[in-house]
């Protein structure tokens with residue numbers, strides 16, 4: 001399976017609407033967390049088991065990973081997890097009911113760095129997506145970012161804070177116990193980065 005796909009490639013600009021929350025979750029009224037670029041979905045699977053008072057929705061551009069991940073969710077006791085196939089850059093434009101109105105938090109954890117300047121436009125965090133989030137998220141919703149690439153962190157930080165409706169939170173004050181990730185579960189990439197003693201750059205932003 002290809003490790004990186006060009007999200008601007010013709011095949012990946014198609015999008016499939018995210019189904020209505022009532023169709024995918026047992027209790028659609030629970031707080032909702034979105035994980036963008038969830039890969040094989042292991043992070044959300046662990047979260048869905050440990051935090052049954054949240055709903056989790058992963059969005060991933062590689063279809064095969066999404067199909068396989070959705071086969072696993074039948075093993076869960078509670079129906080609080082779903083994986084959607086699509087390109088985060090345009091998936092929200094195609095979803096009938098704007099899912100972002102019901103979203104409490106979003107994570108962009110270890111997105112593809114696309115190191116060359118001419119490829120920056122392939123990065124998942126783009127001004128257009130941040131503008132969509134800014135127009136549709138409720139006040140108080142949170143965006144979480146993490147990466148081991150300093151230059152990518154600076155780029156994401158700049159793109160998010162250029163939009164004046166997102167305010168960076170003082171990281172040390174943040175209480176994870178009340179968030180979508182109360183036990184600080186790690187993504188596969190985060191486990192790898194930590195085991196290699198590499199640096200992690202992270203921030204949290206609140207919609208004001």
Ligand SMILES: C[S@@+](CC[C@H](N)C(=O)[O-])C[C@H]1O[C@@H](n2cnc3c(N)ncnc32)[C@H](O)[C@@H]1O
Pocket residue numbers: 003004005007036037038039040059060061062086087088089109110111112124187188189190
């Ligand atoms: C480096 S992996 C990180 C996976 C996981 N978040 C982690 O921390 O282990 C980045 C993932 O984002 C996905 N991706 C890249 N661009 C995307 C886009 N525009 N929309 C949705 N997923 C995307 C890739 O296919 C890949 O699975």
